[in-house]
Amino acid sequence: MIALLALLAATVAVGASEREDVPALAAPIEDPSDVALDGFFVALARTEADTAGALTRVMHMGDSSIGLDGLPHALRRRMQDRFGDGGAGFVLVDRESKNYDNRAATLTASGWSICYIPYKCDPSGRYGYAGHSFRAREGARTKLRTRTKGNYGRSVSRFELWYETDKRGGVLSMRVDTGAWEKLDTYSDAEPVARWKEFDVEPGAHAIELRWGGRGKPRAYGVVMETDGPGVVWDTLSMIGTFTPRLLAYDTDHIHEQVAHRAPNLLVFGFGGNDLRRFATDSVTHEVFVAETREVLSRVRGAKPTACLVVGVIDHVRAGPRQIAKRHLERMVAAQREAAHAEGCGFFDAFAAMGGYGSIRKWRKTSPPLSEPDLQHLSMHGRDRMAQMIFDALMVRYDAYKQRNAAAAR
Numbered sequence: 001m002i003a004l005l006a007l008l009a010a011t012v013a014v015g016a017s018e019r020e021d022v023p024a025l026a027a028p029i030e031d032p033s034d035v036a037l038d039g040f041f042v043a044l045a046r047t048e049a050d051t052a053g054a055l056t057r058v059m060h061m062g063d064s065s066i067g068l069d070g071l072p073h074a075l076r077r078r079m080q081d082r083f084g085d086g087g088a089g090f091v092l093v094d095r096e097s098k099n100y101d102n103r104a105a106t107l108t109a110s111g112w113s114i115c116y117i118p119y120k121c122d123p124s125g126r127y128g129y130a131g132h133s134f135r136a137r138e139g140a141r142t143k144l145r146t147r148t149k150g151n152y153g154r155s156v157s158r159f160e161l162w163y164e165t166d167k168r169g170g171v172l173s174m175r176v177d178t179g180a181w182e183k184l185d186t187y188s189d190a191e192p193v194a195r196w197k198e199f200d201v202e203p204g205a206h207a208i209e210l211r212w213g214g215r216g217k218p219r220a221y222g223v224v225m226e227t228d229g230p231g232v233v234w235d236t237l238s239m240i241g242t243f244t245p246r247l248l249a250y251d252t253d254h255i256h257e258q259v260a261h262r263a264p265n266l267l268v269f270g271f272g273g274n275d276l277r278r279f280a281t282d283s284v285t286h287e288v289f290v291a292e293t294r295e296v297l298s299r300v301r302g303a304k305p306t307a308c309l310v311v312g313v314i315d316h317v318r319a320g321p322r323q324i325a326k327r328h329l330e331r332m333v334a335a336q337r338e339a340a341h342a343e344g345c346g347f348f349d350a351f352a353a354m355g356g357y358g359s360i361r362k363w364r365k366t367s368p369p370l371s372e373p374d375l376q377h378l379s380m381h382g383r384d385r386m387a388q389m390i391f392d393a394l395m396v397r398y399d400a401y402k403q404r405n406a407a408a409a410r
Contacts, residue, residue, distance in 0.1 A: 007185045011234040026351035027389045029309065029397050030214030030337065031346040037394075039307035040399040047083045047230045054230040055086045057263065061131075061237045061300065062270030065314065067099035069236045070380050071270070074364035074387030076104060076234035078151055090162075090262070093134040093142050093210065093220045095257050097240040104153030105225055111140030111212070115275040117239065118246040125251030126192060127163065128221030129258040130237040135219055136172060136212040144223050145207035153225075159199040160224040162258075166192040170216015176201060176208050186218040193255055203228060214269045224262075228304045235264070243278070252299055259302035269297060269345070270312035272332055273376060279332050286335050293339035302345075308345035311390065312336045315351055315360040317375035324376075326357040346397070349382075353389050 031037065043056040056215055058079075060072045072247035080086065088104035092113040101107075114351075115121040127133050147153035159176065161184075169186035176199050184197065199208065208223060239247075278284040283290075301308055312333050333351050340347040355362065363370035363382055370382030378386060397407040 002400060008230070012410055013074055015350070019163070022286075023187040027348065027350075027393055029346040029348050030341070031397070033173030033344060034346055036346045037266070037307050037309065037397055038401060040266035041398050042209045042234075043388075044083060044231075044398060045402065045405075047232065053092055054266050055096065055226065055272065056083065056231075056236065057086070057089070057233045058161055058266045058268060059237060059259070059262065059264035059306070060233050060268040060270070061239065062268075062311075063238070064099060064234060064377060065242045065270050065273055065313070066238045067097075067101075067377075068380070069101045069103045069238070070233045070383035071387055072234055072236040072268075072380070073103040073152075074239075075268075075391060076232070076392045078145060078211070078387065079232040079234060080152060085227055086154065086178055086229055086231065086233035087158075087224075087226035088146075088158055089226070089233040089238070090129060090222050090224050091144055091225070092130060092132055092222045094321075095280055096132055097238075097316050099240050100238055102153075104147060106145045106147060111137055112142070113137055113217070117249050118242040120246070120249045120312070122249075124166065124192065124254075125249055126254045127250060129243070129262060130222060130235075130257075131220060131239045131247070131250075133219060135217040136170070137166070137217065138212055141209065143207060143209045144222075144225065146205045146225070151217050152180070155203050155227055156206050156225045157201060157228045158224070158226050159201070159204045159211070160207075160226075161196070161197045161199075161208075162221040162223065163195050163357060164219045164221070165190075165195055166219065168217050170218045172208060172215025172218045173211050173213040177206055183213050184218075187216055192255070192410065194261070194291070196261065198376075200278055204402040223263055235262070239271075239275075241274060242271065243274045245288075247271075247296045247300060250299055252290040256303045259300065259303075260304070264306050267297075267301055267308045267345075268299075268311060269308065270311040272336060274315065274327055276316055276319035276320045276324055276332060278325055279328040280319065280381055282373050284339075286331060289335040290339045290342070291334060294343055297339065297343045297345065305344070308340070308343065309348060309349045310336055310340035310345050312350045314378060315354050315357060317364075319352070329357060348393060352384060 165188035
């Protein structure tokens with residue numbers, strides 16, 4: 001393992017040396033158990049072996065640190081370049097925030113009522129896989145299609161609509177490409193039930209459309225877009241402005257069912273930028289934040305916990321209106337690390353990988369800038385740089401896993 005970590009240090013140093021003032025630091029994934037990511041690596045190995053239909057799915061949840069699909073897409077394209085294109089993954093029915101995107105799919109939508117988990121707007125806790133619930137109103141419509149440019153998201157073999165039947169439900173109309181419109185009745189006088197509807201298509205460029213069908217307020221969550229594989233699918237579940245404990249608004253059985261259906265092989269968890277305000281005002285203790293984070297990780301990983309990687313908070317000068325000191329960041333990173341390890345997850349220290357306190361100012365001074373002017377978010381170039389470090393760290397762990405298995409088989 002020491003030799004592999006040395007290789008990671010060299011890899012990161014080469015990438016970092018191309019940009020002035022960016023520290024050349026090794027950024028390993030911390031994993032005291034040495035097996036926290038093995039479930040993910042089992043799936044990756046099947047995909048890499050070109051096993052027919054072997055998709056490796058990643059569920060990437062985060063706050064504005066993954067907005068505009070910057071960090072997830074930078075990871076998605078690196079994974080798909082190495083292991084194959086599994087498709088765009090899970091895409092929301094509409095945008096609650098203009099900072100939501102999936103850069104492997106094209107989304108146009110309007111007319112939906114949106115209930116978003118940080119607002120705790122649904123007492124039932126049924127916010128869907130990605131923390132967003134959508135109700136179709138008169139005139140509501142959505143069109144999702146494959147990308148027409150670039151190297152990613154150009155093909156799909158399967159659409160899957162995620163929706164629910166309940167007493168407020170009604171009719172959704174849908175079609176694939178220019179086919180006939182199909183009506184889906186989502187009304188039920190029973191308790192709410194999660195449903196899924198698949199549409200298989202010939203591999204290639206396609207679109208799916210949804211619209212209000214003339215009655216009720218049907219609820220939908222999103223659409224999955226996948227290929228036949230083998231390949232990697234990287235779901236972007238961005239929750240802009242969300243504080244970590246707001247995810248406890250999920251009904252446990254509901255989110256467990258949602259995650260079980262998606263069956264991700266890895267959860268990447270990246271929150272904390274908003275919670276820094278709580279550390280800056282001393283409104284949360286280390287013990288409370290560790291307990292909150294552990295409970296959230298346990299809830300969103302599902303009844304059968306998937307492999308998990310917590311990506312720690314990046315360097316900040318401020319969080320919202322609050323000035324952030326070195327001690328605030330160090331306290332948060334320590335709490336995130338403790339929670340990750342206690343839940344059997346790997347931990348990637350993004351704060352240390354950037355260079356520690358004050359590094360975000362240096363990242364801002366590079367050409368092109370690696371951070372935004374607000375000094376609390378990375379630029380698209382910075383997110384790409386961070387993705388390279390995380391990808392390198394994952395691949396070091398993956399290579400170690402393969403070597404360990406090869407040695408055991410001798």
